[in-house]
Amino acid sequence: MPWDQLARESVLLQAVSVWRDDPENWLAGSFDRLPETVRVNPLRSDSEWTEGWLEGIGSERIGWFIGPGSAWTLPFNRGAAEGDIREMLADLHETGRLTRQEAVSMLPAIALDAQPGEVVLDMCASPGSKTTQISEHLGEAGAVFANEVVNSRVNMLVTNVQRHRSRTPVVVHHDGRYIPRVPESGFDRILVDVPCTGSGTTRKNPDVWGKWLPSGGRSLHDLQVALLTRAVALVKPGGRIVYATCSLDPVEDEAVVAEVLRNSEGVDMKSVRELLPDVPGEAGRADWPSLDDDGEVAVVEMPESMQPPSEQGIASQLPRSMRVWNDKIGGGGFFIAVLEKSEDASERPAPEVEVKMTVEEVKADSDNSPRPIPDEVASVVESAWGALPNNLWLRGKRLLLSTPEVHDVWESERSRRGGRTRIPGGRWRPLKVIHLGLSAARLRRGAVERIVAGAAHELAPRLPNASSEVDGELIDGLLADEETSPDEAGVNAVKGGHILIDRVTRDCVPVWVGVRVSLMMGKAERRILSLKRGLSITEKEEE
């Protein structure tokens, strides 16, 4: 059946005609492919250059976007870029200068409004577009614990945070409903971007037209409640929780928030309108009918938690949430609610601890789990680089650069295992940490082998022995694949990995110094640097 006929005959359109008086307007704005939209990473030193490139191809700033960095609508649909622009977009994304992200998906991190130095939980994080946005809010200080339950999606999350190259993410692997209370004092802010039926995503996933049924939302409701309930238990007094879905169904939206308010003390909704003043969203609703699987109003057996709240104190708060309809924003449909725990809410009383383990009794974390660099590695790094940057971690053969707050969590008093045993600090357990921070360098046979291209800018100013200032022509020559000797580069005292810094533009390039000096940069980084420096991209680089 053609897509437009499928949409017209869909249960979803029937449901929207119950939720709205003008379903035709919604349908007209819910059908076409989405435009390509991106966020520029303000943590990259050349973010203005990236913005200039976007402007140059006719992109427009998204007016309602607030926060560090900027957001843009490109002059073509999602995935429809061609030729050089297509390649450049891929390069900018791969090198973490920008993140492709649907516009409405940028809203929750804006409402979360994480501040530098805070410790944040992104409870359902993969593929990680919101984790990277939270990292941009945190800048150089703080931590965002990015959690995902599905194995394959954890890998996707690691790939995405590595691509973004910020210091603050810590990827963890738990069922969000049971994520341990670490740090013990609670998180400053928590994003709960739950799995949902995606009824707002028809412009991205046209399959939804044929598949969506009201019973789908009902089957996810309990999981959504359980995730938000855990967030309430894990947030600090005074802390903020953002609950978000890409569904328009009240059973997945307002009903979930109402149920959590019903079962929690000291938690209130905050007005999303005040946090997102220019977003064309409307107030959440306090009433909704039950729908059968034809999308018709019917008497369906629904537990109380899925029904409109009868308590005035809850019903009066629900309009503080925000529904974003596809046609009103010109994008996807979305729902956001913000909850805050009052400052005087008592901290969850620490459950009785039956047994305290000694450090020796605790099983070590897996070998591949990141840990602070051991002393022997620290001395190898210090002698190679002439200084030891703070907040270095080791994961396998990789050196990672992070923040003091991540170390504080490693050191903090750990939480209980099975509710009974307190595990001492100085390790991750009971947290399962898979990856953290920015990949900075690789070790080989006990020595520092090379500095990772994306970390060269971060590391160069701190490493007197591992960097040298050179003339721009030398860097241009390397980018054009000209043979360069250590003598010509003025680095004949060096062997192995090193960083060259352009003494005028301050561009930093990692090189390998052997018989000749060779660039150690991936194709994408190389092509962007060439373009920034006004060089043509040679055929050889394109091989």
Ligand SMILES: C[S@@+](CC[C@H](N)C(=O)[O-])C[C@H]1O[C@@H](n2cnc3c(N)ncnc32)[C@H](O)[C@@H]1O
């Ligand atoms: C809407 S997506 C998150 C999108 C992500 N926040 C982003 O912006 O890139 C929901 C995610 O929650 C994960 N998930 C499902 N059940 C979960 C659970 N019990 N605990 C943690 N994550 C869960 C899904 O695998 C999925 O990756």
